[in-house]
Amino acid sequence: ADSFISAVEKARTLNAFTVETPDHAIAAAEQADRDRSQGDFKPLSGVPLGIKDLFATKGVQTASASKILEGFKPEYDSTVSAKLFAAGAGMLGKLNMDEFAMGSSNETSAFGNVLSPWRRNDGGNAALTPGGSSGGSASAVSARLCPGATGTDTGGSIRQPAAFTGITGVKPTYGRCSRWGIVAFASSLDQAGPMARDVRDCAIMLEVMSGYDPKDSTSLKLDVPQWEADLSSDIRGKRIGIPKEYRIDGVPAEIDAVWEQGIKWMKDAGAEIVEISLPHTKYALPTYYIIAPAEASSNLARYDGVRYGNRVAPENGSLDDMYKATRAAGFGAEVRRRIMIGTYVLSAGFYDAYFNQAQKVRTLIARDFQDAFKQVDLILTPTAPSAAFGLGETTDPLAMYLNDVFAVPASLAGLPAMSVPAGLDSQGLPLGLQIIGKPLDEQGVMNAGL
Ligand code: GLN
Numbered sequence: 001a002d003s004f005i006s007a008v009e010k011a012r013t014l015n016a017f018t019v020e021t022p023d024h025a026i027a028a029a030e031q032a033d034r035d036r037s038q039g040d041f042k043p044l045s046g047v048p049l050g051i052k053d054l055f056a057t058k059g060v061q062t063a064s065a066s067k068i069l070e071g072f073k074p075e076y077d078s079t080v081s082a083k084l085f086a087a088g089a090g091m092l093g094k095l096n097m098d099e100f101a102m103g104s105s106n107e108t109s110a111f112g113n114v115l116s117p118w119r120r121n122d123g124g125n126a127a128l129t130p131g132g133s134s135g136g137s138a139s140a141v142s143a144r145l146c147p148g149a150t151g152t153d154t155g156g157s158i159r160q161p162a163a164f165t166g167i168t169g170v171k172p173t174y175g176r177c178s179r180w181g182i183v184a185f186a187s188s189l190d191q192a193g194p195m196a197r198d199v200r201d202c203a204i205m206l207e208v209m210s211g212y213d214p215k216d217s218t219s220l221k222l223d224v225p226q227w228e229a230d231l232s233s234d235i236r237g238k239r240i241g242i243p244k245e246y247r248i249d250g251v252p253a254e255i256d257a258v259w260e261q262g263i264k265w266m267k268d269a270g271a272e273i274v275e276i277s278l279p280h281t282k283y284a285l286p287t288y289y290i291i292a293p294a295e296a297s298s299n300l301a302r303y304d305g306v307r308y309g310n311r312v313a314p315e316n317g318s319l320d321d322m323y324k325a326t327r328a329a330g331f332g333a334e335v336r337r338r339i340m341i342g343t344y345v346l347s348a349g350f351y352d353a354y355f356n357q358a359q360k361v362r363t364l365i366a367r368d369f370q371d372a373f374k375q376v377d378l379i380l381t382p383t384a385p386s387a388a389f390g391l392g393e394t395t396d397p398l399a400m401y402l403n404d405v406f407a408v409p410a411s412l413a414g415l416p417a418m419s420v421p422a423g424l425d426s427q428g429l430p431l432g433l434q435i436i437g438k439p440l441d442e443q444g445v446m447n448a449g450l
Contacts (some may be wrong), residue, residue: 001029001090004048007145008092014115016130016140018053019061020093028090035088042088043208050140050149053094054101055081055192056181060091064183065109066099068309068330078181079213080150080192087208092146095136099332100300101157101185104403105394106135108334113391116165117143120427128388128429131161131403137195138165148196148205152182154189155288156384156407159419162195163383163432166421168449169195170202173440174414175220177206178213186295187218189288189411199420199450203228206442220440227443233450236270240448241376245281246406251385254425259382262422262433266380266448274376278368281409283361288408289401290345290358296335297342303330337397366413373438378448381406383419383432406434416442420449 005022025048032046056062056074063069077085085091098108106114106129116130116139130139134151138161141149151158153171162169170193177192184190194205207227213219242263247256263273305311305326312325331339345354372379385405394400410417416439419432437445 001025001048004092004146011143011145014139014143015112016096016114016136017093018096018111021060021091025090025092032088043204045088048090048092048146049084050093050095050137050146051081051091052134052137052150052152053097054152054183055150057081064100065097065111067110068303079178080209083208095140095149097136098133099335101133101152101154102334102338103132104160104400105129106132108332110332114139116388118429127391129391131164133157134161134195138162138167141167141195148194148201150192151195152190152192154185155292155411156404158193158195159407159417159434160384160403162419164388166430167195168198168202168420170206170418172206172442173416175218176210178216178219180213180215184299186292188295189292199446200231203231203446225443227446230443231450232447235448238271238378239274239376240266240271241274241276241372241379243276243278243379245278246381255382255385258422258431262380276372276376278372280364280368284365284409284412285405287358287361288412290354293338293342294346294355297339300339362412365409369413369415378444379436381434383434387425387429387431410436415439416445418445418449
């Protein structure tokens with residue numbers, strides 16, 4: 001723990017952590033020593049982890065990187081963080097992220113940008129984004145400030161930052177990890193998952209993080225498989241689907257090249273490559289950007305200065321004035337944009353045209369995958385349409401949303417998906433490949449990435 005604690009201190013310029021909790025990490029290390037002397041070996045004994053700021057942590061600020069929750073110290077741990085601590089892990093601190101997990105570059109955080117530890121070969125010293133929204137998790141694991149971190153993925157927030165920083169991230173099947181105590185963004189999409197250096201570390205963490213929780217009504221009532229013990233790189237005979245709709249215009253040749261490389265690796269390992277079609281892919285991004293803001297606008301209604309959120313009350317103002325002042329002061333621009341889009345698509349006059357329509361398209365997207373999985377075992381795609389970009393380089397919200405083009409279909413279908421590092425581009429920046437599996441086939445996904 002000591003060496004990680006000092007690494008975190010030395011790397012403060014990355015701004016990966018919003019709060020440091022060295023005492024928590026040390027206490028876990030000491031407990032691990034006591035446990036070991038009694039012959040008690042827990043799966044994560046003494047391992048110091050970073051916890052994304054979206055997870056409630058008892059007595060430790062949980063702000064979702066938002067001003068509106070700054071200073072909020074929950075009375076309890078989220079189910080996932082409690083499970084990690086019960087398995088022996090310690091917490092090095094809370095990790096920076098996009099505000100309420102809305103973003104793809106960690107630039108919407110109220111606590112400032114996170115820097116990627118990576119640099120372009122010839123780009124001078126331009127600061128790069130670690131991706132988002134789990135940017136602090138990606139930066140911290142990539143810079144070796146912690147051996148693993150929690151992330152959450154609503155529409156790519158584990159996978160895209162993992163790809164941008166050369167680490168591994170797993171979004172499990174929707175319902176594997178309890179959402180209890182995780183600040184809600186879009187409840188029908190939100191899933192927690194591990195971000196770590198490699199597949200094995202992710203498997204170890206995911207095994208601890210998963211499991212039925214009666215406190216989350218969407219939690220799956222299933223035993224947790226022994227993913228780590230059953231890891232096997234033998235993928236002979238597996239049928240790997242290559243969706244033709246993911247070959248989209250405007251994607252740099254290097255992304256195609258890394259995809260080709262991945263196909264070759266799979267072939268060399270004895271897998272069979274099958275061209276497949278997911279015909280509704282092009283509707284996934286607009287569908288996601290209706291459903292996610294709609295759910296967000298509803299989830300974020302609780303930050304009203306009464307139930308939750310730092311209250312700003314104008315003198316002699318009405319209750320409405322207080323709500324307005326609280327939310328105007330507390331939410332950043334991207335969060336406000338999502339609330340406006342969300343309330344618009346849910347409003348009486350537009351519900352059928354937007355939200356209802358998006359729900360139907362979501363079903364079609366899920367059905368595309370069901371059909372494809374009659375032919376193949378797994379699907380291989382790039383994780384993101386580019387390598388990490390420079391901080392401040394993407395200012396147009398729509399351009400930012402394009403980052404999620406390969407990630408959101410699996411989110412809308414609730415499928416397990418992982419990003420694994422697949423090499424470097426000509427600038428020396430990491431690129432990731434995404435492996436998507438059938439519902440509950442985290443094992444297949446992780447085996448293929450091993
Ligand atoms: N970038 C996507 C968004 O901004 C995904 C975020 C996430 O998965 N939390 O909504």
